[in-house]
């Protein structure tokens with residue numbers, strides 16, 4: 001199920017109807033323990049989806065406490081922690097980005 005906002009669950013796993021809370025990793029990014037999706041809260045309301053997956057080195061802090069209605073955005077091509085400013089309008093755009101731009 002697509003939602004252009006994140007409440008701290010992995011957006012990629014939500015597309016398959018799995019609610020997996022994101023967890024802080026060793027780089028202090030949010031990471032999914034299942035698919036290794038990574039994102040970064042670049043402002044207090046925007047979560048940028050990073051173009052590379054994490055390595056599974058997770059701490060114990062879950063995002064569901066900290067992330068509430070953050071807008072999902074594409075990660076910048078030239079900076080791993082910044083957003084490129086674009087948001088996802090629908091599920092097709094999110095699926096396309098995850099398939100073609102996230103390694």
Ligand SMILES: [Zn+2]
Nearest residue numbers: 010013032035
């Ligand atoms: Zn996931």
